[in-house]
Amino acid sequence: MSEERSGQQVLRAPFWQRLQSVDRRILYSLIFASVIIPVLWPLHLPTLVTPESRAFFNAVDSLPSGSVVLFPFDFWPSTLPETEPMAIAALRHCFRKNLRVVGLSNVGMGGPSIADRLLDSIGAEFHKSYGADYVNLGYKANYSAVMLGMGSRIADIFPADHRGTRLEDIPLMRQVPNYDSVKFVLIISDNAMTDYWVALVNARYGLPMVAGVTAIMAPKMLSYMHSRQLMGLLGGMKGAAEYEQLIGRPDKASRGMDAQSLIHFLIIVFIVLGNAGYFMSRRHRTRLGQV
Amino acid sequence: MIDWTSHPFFALLPTAFFTLAIFSFLYKDNPMFKLAEHVFAGLSAGYYFGLIYHSVIRQQVWVPLTQDGHWSVIIPGALGLLMFARFFPRIGWTTRLPLAFVIGSTAGIMFIQQLHGMVLPQVGRTVLPLDSVRNILIIAGVLTTLIYFYFSKPHAGPLGWVASAGIGFIMIAFGAHFGYTVMARVSLLIGRVQFLLVDWLGLAR
Amino acid sequence: MKTRLPVFVAFISGALMIIAFFGRGTVVDAVSEEALTWQTIVGGFALLLGAVSIVRVHWQKISTRHTDRYYSVGLLICFAVMAGSGVLFGIGGGTLFDHLFQRIQAPMMSTMFSVLAFFIASAAYRAFRARSVSSAILLLAAIVVMLGRIPMGQYVYHGLPAWADWIMTVPSMAVQRGILIGAALGAASMSLRIMLGIERTYLGRG
Numbered sequence: 001m002s003e004e005r006s007g008q009q010v011l012r013a014p015f016w017q018r019l020q021s022v023d024r025r026i027l028y029s030l031i032f033a034s035v036i037i038p039v040l041w042p043l044h045l046p047t048l049v050t051p052e053s054r055a056f057f058n059a060v061d062s063l064p065s066g067s068v069v070l071f072p073f074d075f076w077p078s079t080l081p082e083t084e085p086m087a088i089a090a091l092r093h094c095f096r097k098n099l100r101v102v103g104l105s106n107v108g109m110g111g112p113s114i115a116d117r118l119l120d121s122i123g124a125e126f127h128k129s130y131g132a133d134y135v136n137l138g139y140k141a142n143y144s145a146v147m148l149g150m151g152s153r154i155a156d157i158f159p160a161d162h163r164g165t166r167l168e169d170i171p172l173m174r175q176v177p178n179y180d181s182v183k184f185v186l187i188i189s190d191n192a193m194t195d196y197w198v199a200l201v202n203a204r205y206g207l208p209m210v211a212g213v214t215a216i217m218a219p220k221m222l223s224y225m226h227s228r229q230l231m232g233l234l235g236g237m238k239g240a241a242e243y244e245q246l247i248g249r250p251d252k253a254s255r256g257m258d259a260q261s262l263i264h265f266l267i268i269v270f271i272v273l274g275n276a277g278y279f280m281s282r283r284h285r286t287r288l289g290q291v
Numbered sequence: 292m293i294d295w296t297s298h299p300f301f302a303l304l305p306t307a308f309f310t311l312a313i314f315s316f317l318y319k320d321n322p323m324f325k326l327a328e329h330v331f332a333g334l335s336a337g338y339y340f341g342l343i344y345h346s347v348i349r350q351q352v353w354v355p356l357t358q359d360g361h362w363s364v365i366i367p368g369a370l371g372l373l374m375f376a377r378f379f380p381r382i383g384w385t386t387r388l389p390l391a392f393v394i395g396s397t398a399g400i401m402f403i404q405q406l407h408g409m410v411l412p413q414v415g416r417t418v419l420p421l422d423s424v425r426n427i428l429i430i431a432g433v434l435t436t437l438i439y440f441y442f443s444k445p446h447a448g449p450l451g452w453v454a455s456a457g458i459g460f461i462m463i464a465f466g467a468h469f470g471y472t473v474m475a476r477v478s479l480l481i482g483r484v485q486f487l488l489v490d491w492l493g494l495a496r
Numbered sequence: 497m498k499t500r501l502p503v504f505v506a507f508i509s510g511a512l513m514i515i516a517f518f519g520r521g522t523v524v525d526a527v528s529e530e531a532l533t534w535q536t537i538v539g540g541f542a543l544l545l546g547a548v549s550i551v552r553v554h555w556q557k558i559s560t561r562h563t564d565r566y567y568s569v570g571l572l573i574c575f576a577v578m579a580g581s582g583v584l585f586g587i588g589g590g591t592l593f594d595h596l597f598q599r600i601q602a603p604m605m606s607t608m609f610s611v612l613a614f615f616i617a618s619a620a621y622r623a624f625r626a627r628s629v630s631s632a633i634l635l636l637a638a639i640v641v642m643l644g645r646i647p648m649g650q651y652v653y654h655g656l657p658a659w660a661d662w663i664m665t666v667p668s669m670a671v672q673r674g675i676l677i678g679a680a681l682g683a684a685s686m687s688l689r690i691m692l693g694i695e696r697t698y699l700g701r702g
Contacts, residue, residue, distance in 0.1 A: 020622070027621060028317055028614050035477075035484045040495050045647035048657050077602035078609040081482020082475065108342060108543055109335065110605075113597050116589045139346055141539030142393065144400045149532040156533050160350045163588045199408025200400070215475035219468050222664060223673040226429075227416035236471070237478035238645055256481040261648040263477045263613075268639055270621035275635075278625050306603045313607040317614060327604060329567040333574030334601040336547040340575070341582020341593050343547075347540030351533075367534035371541030375548070387502040387699050389538045394698050395506030396535050398687035399513030405687070407517075409680040413673050425666055432670025433677070440678050462630045464671035466637025467663050473616055473642060480613035483606060 014284065020277035027270065034266045038258035045258055052225060053242040056210045056232025060090070060186065065098040067183035068176055070207075073105045073115035074193035079214050080114075085240035085253035086212035087118050087188045093247050094186070095126035095133070100172055102182070104137040104158070106146060106193050112138040112162045131170050138162030143193060147200045151179045185209035194221060198229045212239060303491045310483060347371075432460045503693040510691035551575060637663055 063069070071094070075083040094101055103119050105111025115136050123134050130136075137158045140146050149157040154177060155167045167173040175181060185207050187197050194211045201207050208231055213221055215236025224230040234243055237260060240253035312327035352368045355361040370389040377386040417433045419426040438450065439457030446454040488494045509531065516528035554568035562568070581592040588594065626632040643649040644660025689695035 022621070024618050025318075027618055031480070031614055031617055032484075035481055036488065039481075039484055039488050042495075047647055048650065050661065077605040079475075079479065080602065080606050081485075081610075082478045108339060110338070110597060110602055112342070112346075113587070113589075113594055114602070116594070117598060120589055139342060140351075140536040141343075141347065141543055142397070142535045144397055144404070145532040145535035145539070148400065149529065149536070152529045152532075156529065157536060159355065162346075164345065164350065164586075195409070196404070199404045203404075203408035203412065215471040215478065216468075219464070219471055219664060219668050220672045220676065222669045223413060223676055226665070226669055226673075227412045229412055236474050237481070238474065252482075252485060256478065256485065257647055259481045259484070260474065260477055261646040263481075263617075264473065264642045264646050265648065267473055267477075267617050267620050268642060270617060271624050271635065271639070274621045274624065275626055303599075306599050309600055309604050310607045313604060313611065317611060325564070325567055326570060329571040330574050331601060331604045331608075332550065333571035334578050334596060336550045336571075337575040337578025337580075337582065338593075338597060338601065339543050339547040340579035341587050343540045343544045344579075344583050345587050347537055347544075351537050351540070363530070364537070367537035370534070371538045371544075374538075374541045374545045377545075378552075384498040387498070388505060389541070390698055391502035391506040392509050393535055393538050393542070395509035395691060396513055396531060398506070398690040399510030402510070402684050402687040402691070403514060403517045405680040405684040410677055410684070413677050413680075417673065428666050429670045429673075432667050433674045436671045436674025437678055440674070458630055459633060460667050460671050462633040463637045463663060464668040466634040466639075467641045467668040469634070469638045470641030470645065473620070473638075474645060476610075476613040476616045479606065479610035483603075483610045486603070 014281075020274055020281065022273075030266060031263065034262040035259045038262055039255070042255060043258040043261075045261060047238070047241045047245055047254065047257055049242045049245060050235075050239075052222070052233040052235070053239050053246065054232075055225075056212070056234050056239075057093070057243060057246040059208070059210050059231040060093050060099075060184070061097070063097060063099055063184055067099050068172075068181055069094055069099045069101050070179075070182045070185045071101045071103045071115075072185070072187050072189065072193065072197065073103060073111050073118070074107050074187060074189035074191065074197075075111065075114075075214075076107055076190055077110045077114065079190040081252075081256070082214045082237050082240065083188050083190055083212065084114075084118070085237065085251060086234050086243060087114075088122060088251065089240060089243045089247055089249065089253075090186055090188065090212065091118060091122040092125070092249055093243075095122060095128055096247070099184075101134040102137065102172065102176060103134065104146075105139045106143040107191070108139050108141065112136065116162060131165075132172055135170055135172050136162045143196055144200060147196060148204075151201070151205055153178055179205045179207060182207060187211040188213075190214045190217070194224075198224050202229050210234075212243075215239075299491060299493060303486075307487060307491045310487065314483075431456070435460055499696070499699060502699055503696065507691050507693065510687070547575075547579075 071090070073087060091101065101119065103115045105115050119134050119136055120130070123130065128134055137154075138161055140157055146157050154173070158167060160166050161170060161173075179201070185197060185201065187194050187209060189197075189211060190213065194213055194217065197209060197211075202209055209229075210232035211221060211224075211230055212234035213236075215238070218233065218235030218239070221230060221233050221235070225233050234240060237253050237256050241250075241257050244250050244254050309327050309330070312323040315321055316324045352364050355364050356368075370392060373385050373389050375386075376382045417430060419430060421427055421430070435453055435457030439446075439454045439461060444450060512524065512528050512531060516525045519525055551572065554571050557568040558565045558572075578593065578596055581596070585591050585593065624635065626635050640656065641660045641663055643652055644656040644658075644663075649656040649660070686695065690698070
């Protein structure tokens with residue numbers, strides 16, 4: 001095929017080749033549009049709850065009132081859209097059941113600050129008080145030493161909390177000297193910390209635990225669920241949306257699922273178009289005897 | 292008098308500015324993106340400095356030493372300071388000592404953790420009764436995957452057939468993993484767009 | 497001395513951790529507990545080293561009049577403000593340190609990673625081709641999971657969510673377990689090599 005442009009004959013690529021090389025700015029614009037449209041005009045699509053998310057909910061729901069829950073905020077600020085809704089929903093569930101939360105973080109970049117913000121804001125929703133109902137131990141380096149050291153004496157690893165208050169001056173921590181006083185571990189993580197909590201703490205001390213992880217990590221964590229090292233699992237923004245539905249408080253994750261649906265469709269269309277162009281191109285070259 | 296700073300548009304303006312500066316990279320590299328990059332790097336380094344000063348130096352070394360009389364913290368404190376010996380060529384080799392201590396201890400913990408906490412439970416739960424298709428497939432999937440990644444012998448003959456079966460399982464798993472990776476990356480974009488349209492501009496509730 | 501002493505330290509500290517696992521409540525266990533606390537302190541100084549290194553690199557850029565030195569000036573100013581406010585006024589909620597993190601640093605980090613959504617879509621379009629039976633299986637599994645895990649998927653075909661569940665909990669889980677076991681055995685053998693001094697790359701050159 002050819003066309004004339006400025007007095008010169010220009011060969012125009014066949015349709016199937018153009019199908020494989022759409023300008024990336026068009027692709028990016030379509031992606032932006034498929035996120036913006038459902039945010040502005042929600043579709044309110046229902047979310048199916050997976051067995052893993054239901055198991056997560058049931059594990060937390062079955063804890064007796066007043067139980068101490070260790071709550072590692074082991075995620076980076078880069079994954080907040082996935083992990084923050086999980087953490088918020090989990091804290092709402094814990095505080096609604098009057099569970100006492102001991103927060104900490106093994107992620108230095110922002111973990112303790114994010115833990116502080118979420119514990120204070122959700123704690124205020126349920127009129128919980130710092131020091132009696134929840135505490136933020138903060139961050140200490142070297143996660144394996146932290147996880148093992150807390151098994152003997154938490155105050156050896158965390159002599160004070162994130163705000164600098166000594167542990168013996170915090171009413172909640174006077175009752176939690178080590179893992180013996182902890183009933184449950186509720187991990188929210190976007191990295192290998194979940195593996196270490198499972199392999200170090202669950203394996204050595206037998207503490208039951210559940211994990212909310214990013215979607216990238218969820219496939220691997222299913223192995224731990226099958227081996228009963230984890231009692232429940234939330235995977236990505238969808239897992240957060242399912243949990244919000246189970247606790248009866250739909251929030252940011254639930255609102256994001258409409259956009260998630262549209263973009264998944266769009267990416268599948270991209271894949272189909274790219275492959276259609278590829279196969280048509282191959283067929284054409286076979287006919288010309290070039291393959 | 293109107294309190295402009297409490298209105299979400301103005302209160303979140305710096306956040307929105309830097310968000311859009313990062314997004315501008317999608318068009319092409321530009322001074323605004325470079326500025327945002329460097330601001331981020333500076334704040335990150337400063338964050339670590341402030342965090343370690345309070346969490347480690349004050350809470351774990353200074354207060355125990357000066358107020359509680361725990362003289363033993365001098366040893367890890369000194370080891371920590373030795374980390375900075377790398378900036379002085381004559382005594383630079385001493386930086387290996389704290390590194391060796393941390394890496395050696397971590398290696399010891401990892402040795403037990405990997406075997407006791409990962410291999411044993413995972414192998415234990417793979418030993419399943421062969422009374423359902425599901426169990427048979429799980430055992431087959433684990434074994435063929437392990438055999439596929441065994442490269443000390445050429446994949447020929449019966450070993451090759453088993454490795455080929457492993458490829459089938461692995462392709463299904465990688466396809467599923469790709470699907471979840473797309474879900475993860477897309478969620479991050481949705482979060483930022485929600486911030487811009489809902490939290491900052493208030494275009495939706 | 498410069499190599500043997502660190503290798504000996506690595507061996508002793510690693511062996512201490514392994515023996516403590518088998519000897520709970522003994523003197524070795526008590527010594528290992530103290531060593532765990534020391535690890536958190538030394539690890540903290542290592543992070544501080546990273547922050548100081550960034551400052552050194554950009555200070556050198558300024559002093560050697562590098563093209564991008566003005567950006568490095570901005571970096572050092574931000575570092576000074578953040579570190580200074582943290583040291584002087586604290587790092588808890590409501591401080592300048594916390595505001596800078598929550599309002600500027602964390603959102604920027606989120607945005608940087610959100611850009612990957614565009615790249616993965618572009619890569620899926622340009623590179624994801626069913627060139628062979630294996631890649632076709634991969635493609636099919638990806639499409640089933642991507643559709644089965646979204647609310648719209650059940651409207652495309654009501655059985656998709658169940659298929660996606662099956663893929664995740666049977667073949668995918670089995671493969672992930674195989675990779676987990678292999679990687680764990682590899683990590684355990686690497687740990688042994690470090691303790692025995694066979695693996696010395698962490699010591700650097702010399």
